[in-house]
Amino acid sequence: MKKILDFYINGSIHVALAVYALVQMTFHFFSLPYDLPMAFFAFFGTIVGYNFVKYEALMRTQKMQRTGERKAIVVLSVFSFLATVYYFFQLQRNSQLLTLLFLGLIILYALPLSQKIQNVRNWAGVKIYIVAFCWAGVTLLLPIINAELDFSIDVWLKFIQRFLLVIILMLIFEIIDLKKDEASLQTVPQQLGVPKTKQLNLFLLVFFYGLELLQSDFKITQLLINALLLLVLVFFTLFASPRRSEYYTSFWVESVPIFWWVLTLLWK
Numbered sequence: 001m002k003k004i005l006d007f008y009i010n011g012s013i014h015v016a017l018a019v020y021a022l023v024q025m026t027f028h029f030f031s032l033p034y035d036l037p038m039a040f041f042a043f044f045g046t047i048v049g050y051n052f053v054k055y056e057a058l059m060r061t062q063k064m065q066r067t068g069e070r071k072a073i074v075v076l077s078v079f080s081f082l083a084t085v086y087y088f089f090q091l092q093r094n095s096q097l098l099t100l101l102f103l104g105l106i107i108l109y110a111l112p113l114s115q116k117i118q119n120v121r122n123w124a125g126v127k128i129y130i131v132a133f134c135w136a137g138v139t140l141l142l143p144i145i146n147a148e149l150d151f152s153i154d155v156w157l158k159f160i161q162r163f164l165l166v167i168i169l170m171l172i173f174e175i176i177d178l179k180k181d182e183a184s185l186q187t188v189p190q191q192l193g194v195p196k197t198k199q200l201n202l203f204l205l206v207f208f209y210g211l212e213l214l215q216s217d218f219k220i221t222q223l224l225i226n227a228l229l230l231l232v233l234v235f236f237t238l239f240a241s242p243r244r245s246e247y248y249t250s251f252w253v254e255s256v257p258i259f260w261w262v263l264t265l266l267w268k
Contacts, residue, residue: 003069005251006069007069007072007073009247009250009251010054010069010073011047011051011069011072011073011076011077012046012047012050012051012054013047013076014250014251014254014255015046015050015254016042016043016044016046016047016050017043017258018254018255018256018257018258019042019043019046019135019138019139019257020039020042020043020046021257021258021260021261021262022135022139022140022162022257022260022261023038023039023042023043023138023139023143024039024261025139025257025260025261025264026139026140026143026144026158027039027143028264029158030143030144030147030149030154030155032143032147032149035143035146035147037087037090037091038087038091038095038142038143038146040083040087041084041087041088041090041091041099042138042139042142044080044081044083044084044087045080045084045088045099045138046138047076047077047080048077048080048081048084049106051073051076051077051080052077052106053106053109055070055073091142091146092145092146092148094145094146095142095145095146098137098141098142098145099142101137102134102137102138105130105133105134106134109127109130127185127187128167128170128171128174128187128188129167131166131170132163132164132166132167132170133163135162135163135166136159136162136163136166139162140155140158140159140162141159152216153216154215154216154217157211157214157215158215160211161208161211161212164204164207164208164211165208165257167204168201168204168205168208168233168237169233169253169254169256171188171189171197171200171201171204171237172201172236172237172240172249172253173249173253174187174188174189174197175189175194175197175198175240175241175242176240176241176242176244176246176248176249177242177249178190178194178242179242188200194240194241194242198237198238198240201233201237202234202237205230205233205234205237208230209226209227209230212226221267222264224267225260225263225264225267228263229256229259229260229263232256232259233256236248236252236253236256
């Protein structure tokens with residue numbers, strides 16, 4: 001069971017399911033019909049993107065051990081790449097153009113620009129914002145553009161809210177990874193310390209929740225769902241510690257978007 005769970009996490013299936021859940025939330029918020037190509041493009045594209053970022057350097061330097069799990073991840077990634085290409089050509093033209101922007105960001109994030117210039121992931125203090133922008137863009141802007149909706153105030157409010165949600169989750173990740181992150185990365189916990197990072201996260205959670213009240217047609221039901229989501233995120237923030245197992249973030253914290261989606265489905 002542990003090997004299955006590790007493959008599920010290390011193969012980026014879990015994080016892809018979280019992205020899929022956020023795409024579903026976008027369909028829900030804007031009353032859009034289920035768009036299978038869009039949802040599956042986001043799902044399989046996340047597997048490809050995350051596995052590329054995680055394993056590209058190891059493969060390029062030929063330091064990647066050929067374990068059974070790694071071979072299975074390569075097979076999964078190849079299949080996901082083919083599925084991503086297939087669903088890409090079923091998207092609207094404007095959506096395809098926007099995906100090229102995200103593809104460029106992923107390449108810059110993973111690959112060094114030159115021998116002297118590192119990849120964006122290693123630029124001090126930048127990583128968290130690049131990841132948040134990509135998540136918010138893929139899970140909210142892409143479905144909106146693909147459905148050919150106008151960019152109303154509500155869309156931008158949801159974009160900011162989605163961006164904040166990912167920042168909140170990333171800050172929990174950075175607290176857990178504090179011991180192994182290089183000092184040059186200048187992550188938020190490295191600069192502020194763990195207690196102040198938690199305080200910042202709690203402040204962002206209040207801001208995240210308050211944005212729902214600014215929606216032109218906010219619903220009491222969604223406020224209650226978001227309140228439960230808020231409680232879960234407060235719990236994960238307060239109990240975050242560098243001593244926690246990696247499963248704390250790689251499985252439980254990354255389950256938050258899935259939990260949010262399930263709550264919405266159950267409350268219908």
